[in-house]
Amino acid sequence: PARQETATMLLPPPSAGGGAIPTVDMSAPRGRGALSRQVARACAEQGFFRAVNHGVPPAGPPARLDAATSAFFALAAHDKQRAGPPNPLGYGCRSIGFNGDVGELEYLLLHANPAAVAHRASSIDTNDPSRFSSVVNEYVEAVKQLACDILDLLGEGLGLEDPRLFSKLITETDSDSLLRINHYPTKAGSGGNPAAGGRIGFGEHSDPQLLSLLRANDVDGLQVLLPDINGKDTWIQVPADSSAYFINVGDLLQALTNGRLVSVRHRVIASTCRPRLSTIYFAAPPLHARISALPEMVTAGSPPRYRSFTWAEYKTAMYSLRLSHSRLDLFHVDDDESGNVCVCVHDLA
Ligand SMILES: C=C1C[C@]23C[C@@]1(O)CC[C@H]2[C@@]12CC[C@H](O)[C@@](C)(C(=O)O1)[C@H]2[C@@H]3C(=O)O
Numbered sequence: 001p002a003r004q005e006t007a008t009m010l011l012p013p014p015s016a017g018g019g020a021i022p023t024v025d026m027s028a029p030r031g032r033g034a035l036s037r038q039v040a041r042a043c044a045e046q047g048f049f050r051a052v053n054h055g056v057p058p059a060g061p062p063a064r065l066d067a068a069t070s071a072f073f074a075l076a077a078h079d080k081q082r083a084g085p086p087n088p089l090g091y092g093c094r095s096i097g098f099n100g101d102v103g104e105l106e107y108l109l110l111h112a113n114p115a116a117v118a119h120r121a122s123s124i125d126t127n128d129p130s131r132f133s134s135v136v137n138e139y140v141e142a143v144k145q146l147a148c149d150i151l152d153l154l155g156e157g158l159g160l161e162d163p164r165l166f167s168k169l170i171t172e173t174d175s176d177s178l179l180r181i182n183h184y185p186t187k188a189g190s191g192g193n194p195a196a197g198g199r200i201g202f203g204e205h206s207d208p209q210l211l212s213l214l215r216a217n218d219v220d221g222l223q224v225l226l227p228d229i230n231g232k233d234t235w236i237q238v239p240a241d242s243s244a245y246f247i248n249v250g251d252l253l254q255a256l257t258n259g260r261l262v263s264v265r266h267r268v269i270a271s272t273c274r275p276r277l278s279t280i281y282f283a284a285p286p287l288h289a290r291i292s293a294l295p296e297m298v299t300a301g302s303p304p305r306y307r308s309f310t311w312a313e314y315k316t317a318m319y320s321l322r323l324s325h326s327r328l329d330l331f332h333v334d335d336d337e338s339g340n341v342c343v344c345v346h347d348l349a
């Protein structure tokens with residue numbers, strides 16, 4: 001079996017990432033066309049970018065959510081456990097998913113719809129659950145708007161017949177989007193010594209959904225796996241920036257675009273001296289949404305790479321697998337099959 005990273009393993013130093021990670025100014029200083037091409041290019045080449053001037057005021061919903069979630073993580077362990085164990089939603093500590101993955105973190109995983117948030121809030125903030133719900137809901141609204149803007153830019157940049165197709169998937173009332181808040185505490189006893197060694201905070205993986213929008217405090221730790229100039233995959237350190245959103249392509253966007261956009265692998269190395277707090281919005285379609293390559297993304301030279309599946313089917317597969325599994329591979333069509341489909345598409349054109 002493949003060797004799994006353990007929570008205490010020492011890791012080779014990552015490369016400094018400043019140059020390799022694209023920054024996108026969402027205020028479109030060079031116009032919307034240039035912006036949509038830049039977003040599409042970053043998602044095709046790196047599957048990852050840093051969004052600045054994104055229009056979500058840091059002192060507004062993000063600050064209120066950070067205050068509410070920090071107050072929760074500061075509670076005594078038995079009070080936090082009222083919101084757990086994760087099923088997979090709820091409060092979790094160290095254990096990730098159902099298949100034995102662990103990391104040096106605790107977290108809250110919430111369904112992003114208001115009814116689900118209200119249901120959970122009573123076990124998270126026993127004093128004022130409705131305040132907790134409204135803080136989460138206003139954050140979700142703000143970040144969903146940003147997700148829609150980015151998905152529309154992608155639709156335009158890729159030249160889709162319906163450029164709103166991606167954003168429509170996440171604005172459906174039964175969309176399956178999630179909000180995750182991760183807290184990586186410092187290691188007790190390390191004495192704030194940064195040389196104490198890297199610990200796996202959140203192991204290597206790709207995000208299964210369409211698009212993820214991550215905001216974190218000023219503590220480093222996020223790394224993305226990108227090819228270096230010789231094409232060798234290398235872990236790149238993402239410098240912390242609490243004023244930015246870090247955007248990554250998820251597996252579903254890779255499947256819909258027939259591999260034009262890439263679902264980037266990433267991980268978190270927990271700092272030994274300062275706690276990291278990160279919040280990730282995973283934009284997802286409804287469970288019944290069917291995912292297959294868009295006709296614009298299929299050509300004679302680029303036949304369908306993945307067989308069609310629903311988001312519900314994909315979720316069932318993903319929950320049966322370890323975090324590091326490349327789960328999209330399960331849906332890969334073999335070369336013979338894709339050759340046949342390609343002939344059909346060509347004939348119909
Ligand atoms: C080990 C697992 C945790 C995870 C479900 C899975 O079986 C494989 C995918 C994992 C992941 C990674 C991105 C997100 O943090 C997450 C919420 C998701 O949708 O897929 C987690 C899942 C989880 O923690 O439940």
Ligand SMILES: O=C(O)CCC(=O)C(=O)O
Pocket residue numbers: 180182202207214216222266267268278280
């Ligand atoms: O906590 C982070 O900074 C990233 C975690 C992550 O990749 C995830 O929750 O899917």
Ligand SMILES: [Fe+2]
Pocket residue numbers: 205206207266
């Ligand atoms: Fe992730």
